[in-house]
Amino acid sequence: MHVIGPIVLLTGGVFLLAGAAVWPLGSVTRPGPGLFPFxxxxxxxxxxxxxxxPTPRADGIARLPSMLVLGATAAFALGVDRLxxxxxxxxxxVASALALGGGWRLAxxxxxxxxxxxxxxxxxxxxxxxxxxxxxxxx
Amino acid sequence: xxxxxxxxxxxxxxxxxxxxxxxxGPAAAMALLLPLSFGLEPSAAITLLASxxxxxxxxxxxxxxLLRIPxxxxxxxxxxxxxxxxxxxxxxxxxxxxxxxxxVAGLASAGLVWLxxxxxxxxxxxxxxxxxxxxxxxxxVAVVTVGADSARRTxxxxxxxxxxxxxxxxxxxxxxxxxxxxxxxxxxLGLVPLVVGLFGLAELxxxxxxxxxxxxxxxxxxxxxxxxxxxxAILSTIRGTxxxxxxxxxxxxxxxxxxxxxxxxxxxxxxxxxRYGQGAVSGVAGPEAANNAAAQAGLIPLIGLGLPANPAMAxxxxxxxxxxxxxxxxxxxxxxxxxxxxxxGMVLANLMLxxxxxxxxxxxxxxxxxxxxxxxxxxxxVSVLGVYAQNRALADVWLLVGFTALGLVxxxxxxPTPPVIFGALLGPLLEDNLRRALLQARGEIVAxxxxxxxxxxxxxxxxxxxxxxGRRAT
Numbered sequence: 001m002h003v004i005g006p007i008v009l010l011t012g013g014v015f016l017l018a019g020a021a022v023w024p025l026g027s028v029t030r031p032g033p034g035l036f037p038f039x040x041x042x043x044x045x046x047x048x049x050x051x052x053x054p055t056p057r058a059d060g061i062a063r064l065p066s067m068l069v070l071g072a073t074a075a076f077a078l079g080v081d082r083l084x085x086x087x088x089x090x091x092x093x094v095a096s097a098l099a100l101g102g103g104w105r106l107a108x109x110x111x112x113x114x115x116x117x118x119x120x121x122x123x124x125x126x127x128x129x130x131x132x133x134x135x136x137x138x139x
Numbered sequence: 140x141x142x143x144x145x146x147x148x149x150x151x152x153x154x155x156x157x158x159x160x161x162x163x164g165p166a167a168a169m170a171l172l173l174p175l176s177f178g179l180e181p182s183a184a185i186t187l188l189a190s191x192x193x194x195x196x197x198x199x200x201x202x203x204x205l206l207r208i209p210x211x212x213x214x215x216x217x218x219x220x221x222x223x224x225x226x227x228x229x230x231x232x233x234x235x236x237x238x239x240x241x242x243v244a245g246l247a248s249a250g251l252v253w254l255x256x257x258x259x260x261x262x263x264x265x266x267x268x269x270x271x272x273x274x275x276x277x278x279x280v281a282v283v284t285v286g287a288d289s290a291r292r293t294x295x296x297x298x299x300x301x302x303x304x305x306x307x308x309x310x311x312x313x314x315x316x317x318x319x320x321x322x323x324x325x326x327x328l329g330l331v332p333l334v335v336g337l338f339g340l341a342e343l344x345x346x347x348x349x350x351x352x353x354x355x356x357x358x359x360x361x362x363x364x365x366x367x368x369x370x371x372a373i374l375s376t377i378r379g380t381x382x383x384x385x386x387x388x389x390x391x392x393x394x395x396x397x398x399x400x401x402x403x404x405x406x407x408x409x410x411x412x413x414r415y416g417q418g419a420v421s422g423v424a425g426p427e428a429a430n431n432a433a434a435q436a437g438l439i440p441l442i443g444l445g446l447p448a449n450p451a452m453a454x455x456x457x458x459x460x461x462x463x464x465x466x467x468x469x470x471x472x473x474x475x476x477x478x479x480x481x482x483x484g485m486v487l488a489n490l491m492l493x494x495x496x497x498x499x500x501x502x503x504x505x506x507x508x509x510x511x512x513x514x515x516x517x518x519x520x521v522s523v524l525g526v527y528a529q530n531r532a533l534a535d536v537w538l539l540v541g542f543t544a545l546g547l548v549x550x551x552x553x554x555p556t557p558p559v560i561f562g563a564l565l566g567p568l569l570e571d572n573l574r575r576a577l578l579q580a581r582g583e584i585v586a587x588x589x590x591x592x593x594x595x596x597x598x599x600x601x602x603x604x605x606x607x608x609g610r611r612a613t
Contacts, residue, residue: 005552009295012302019305019317029581033309033316036570040301047295066344066547070540073523077536080527089520096516110516117517118524128528 009048016041068099085130089118143480146183147190147487151495154194158211159202159503160514165195165211166450166560167339170331171525173458181462182477186484188458189438190492192451193245193485196394196431197492200237201503204423205230208507213394213430216402220415220422227418232364234500236372236420237427238493244380244428245489248435251384252442253482259443260468269576269587273596275569278446280600281389282561284607285396293558296549300562303328304570323534330457331529332538333563335522337556338450340539341546343515362497368420371411375424378404382425383432388439393449393557394430401429435485442466442478450560 016037026032072095080088093114097107122128157168169188176184199214204221217237224233266274283293306317307327318324364372379401386397402422406412409421437448438455445466447453459466470478496503526539549556580587587593 004548005292005295005554008548008552008554009299012299016302016305023314023316028577028584031574031577033313036566036574037302037305037316040298040305040566043298044295044302047291047298050291051295052289052291062344069340069344069519070543073519073536073540073543076523076527077533077540080533080536085524085527089524092523093516093520096519097512100512100515102512102516106512107516110513114517114520118520122524122528128531130528130531 005051006048009044009051013041013044013048016044062100065099065101069096072096072099081131082134084133085122086115086118086132087134090115142180142183143186143484144487144491146179146187147484147491148495150187150190151194151197151488151491154191154196155198155201155492155495155499155503156194156506157191158195158198158200158214159507164338164342164451165192166454167335167342167522168195169451169454170334170457171339171522173331173454173461173529175525175528176458176462181464181474182480182484184462185455185458185464185477185481186488188455189481189485190488192434192455193431193488194492196427196434197238197241197496198503200241200423200427201234201496201500202507204233204237205500205504206507211394213398213426213433215395216398216426216430217423219402220419223416223418224420224423225418228360229368229418231360231362232368233418233420233423235362235497236364236368236424238496240372240376240379240424240428241431242489242493243376244383244432245435245492246486247380248384248387248432249482249485249489251436252438252485255439256443256478257471259439260471263444264468265590266592267576267589268572268579270590270592270596272569272572272576273593274444274446275565275572277596277600277603279561279565279569280603282558284603285389290607292554296554296556296558297562299549299554300559300564301566303333303559303563304566307567321534323532327567328563329529329535329538330454330563332526332535333542334450334454334560335526336539336542337546337549337559339522340519340543341550341556343518344543345547345550364420371409371420372424375405375409375421376428378408379425379428380432383429384436386429387433387436387448389448394433397429397433398426401425438481438485442470442481447561447564450557453560453564456564 020034020038020041023034023037024032025034025038072092075095076088076092079091083091090111094107094111097110098104102110119132122130123132153168153172154165157165169191172188172191176187179187195211196213199211200217200221202208203214203218204225207218207222221233221237224230279297282297283290304327306324308315308325315325382401382404383394383397386400387394402425405419405421405425406415409419409425411419411421415422434451437452440446440448441452441456443466445456447456456466464470464477465473523536523539526535527533529535546556549559576587
């Protein structure tokens with residue numbers, strides 16, 4: 001587990017250094033746009049080497065549910081233009097409920113609560129100009 | 140006035156809910172409501188967002204005392220003595236003392252914000268780029284050295300935040316950096332997806348069922364404290380307010396730090412200091428006054444200098460930007476009435492929080508006991524919709540996915556997430572001002588420090604670093 005921190009910092013450092021290489025570093029009198037990303041990249045590389053081993057245990061992260069919820073959020077981004085906000089939001093809610101271990105009945109109940117909540121809050125009360133329903137449905 | 144009162148009421152309700160429920164913190168809740176505040180007047184929008192933050196401090200104490208489950212980090216300190224009072228049959232007085240201490244601290248801090256902020260804003264006008272760079276650098280050093288986390292881990296998170304801050308247009312109209320040709324990234328990575336992803340969803344998903352093991356809360360009973368409890372609480376509240384106000388002014392000076400400092404002070408000076416471990420009143424009044432005072436004193440550097448003292452203030456700064464409200468002296472010259480309205484909103488929010496919290500305790504506890512299998516999917520969906528509703532931009536939803544994943548990775552790597560937000564906000568400020576100062580000084584570093592501010596800030600940063608090294612050595 002203790003290698004994750006250095007890997008994150010090394011990745012960030014390499015990313016900043018690679019980006020900094022595109023722009024001029026400049027000089028002390030005229031610092032260029034690449035100077036600070038370069039310094040930030042070097043700092044991250046140094047901290048990756050200096051990072052202490054974690055003495056506190058990392059919180060147990062529920063990996064599979066987290067990935068499923070993130071997947072549902074990505075599906076929202078992919079589908080909202082075609083499906084509309086209401087079905088996409090229900091999809092996120094149902095998928096999240098299932099990912100967290102709820103059965104189908106509970107997931108459908110959560111989906112219904114979300115559907116009515118979204119309609120009341122975002123459409124009726126706040127009048128956010130969403131495409132609420134799928135393409136082709138009347139508004 | 141009606142708008143302000145409505146915003147204070149809505150913010151107080153949402154804030155209390157956020158304080159009651161562990162998982163979604165005040166910064167994420169404020170970020171979520173940012174897009175929903177568009178239709179409001181700027182003063183009402185700022186009041187709404189600030190009230191959420193203040194409300195979360197109040198709400199946290201309720202569940203901390205009754206169930207030993209604080210919804211917000213600062214409630215951890217109150218939970219120690221407050222829950223012991225509850226177990227000893229004094230839950231009602233503990234709740235009343237927490238609410239009254241918070242009220243007194245909140246009103247005193249509102250007065251302090253009213254008096255001190257214009258002075259600070261006037262002083263800010265005299266600062267050069269080098270001074271601002273030095274102040275921001277001091278803030279960064281304070282974030283790394285003052286917190287309870289490992290300094291190297293905090294510095295690593297801060298650096299990652301700097302990296303996030305580099306995305307977007309370079310200062311002075313330079314080339315866009317790290318945008319990969321995407322026009323959505325030209326103005327940088329959005330604050331709302333960053334805060335909601337790192338603080339909201341990542342926290343929620345990391346331990347989704349952690350609060351389901353809550354025991355049945357003891358009955359609050361009568362709220363009336365005894366005369367001895369009241370007299371002890373008065374002095375503790377005054378001390379807590381002073382400690383909290385001072386810490387709230389510091390960058391990185393969180394409400395948790397204020398509550399911890401207040402408890403240390405109380406354990407030394409309170410008349411009931413021998414009762415610690417059995418339910419000391421001062422262990423509730425002092426930390427509660429301190430966390431509320433710190434939350435509100437954070438407005439002084441934010442409004443006066445445009446410097447956020449903690450992540451919630453960073454989101455509030457986002458609210459200032461969205462509503463075109465300038466920070467610093469410009470606020471007082473362009474929109475002086477707005478500052479007065481913000482102060483009135485603070486007072487209203489504090490009064491409403493006491494009115495809401497004590498009679499509605501039963502409801503808050505019932506909400507806390509709702510199984511997370513119901514709450515988490517609803518909060519996740521509202522978060523996704525809130526982020527999308529801001530600009531109706533899919534890029535924001537993708538950023539939310541990315542930042543949530545980053546938050547989960549940072550949790551797995553035991554790297555703290557709040558410094559990432561500081562880095563993302565303070566990094567560009569530091570870079571812009573330092574580059575400007577270097578250009579103006581034509582490379583002569585000594586010429587940059589033409590006044591006392593920059594050298595004093597650098598000396599303070601050095602002292603903080605030495606103190607941290609000394610603490611580690613002992």
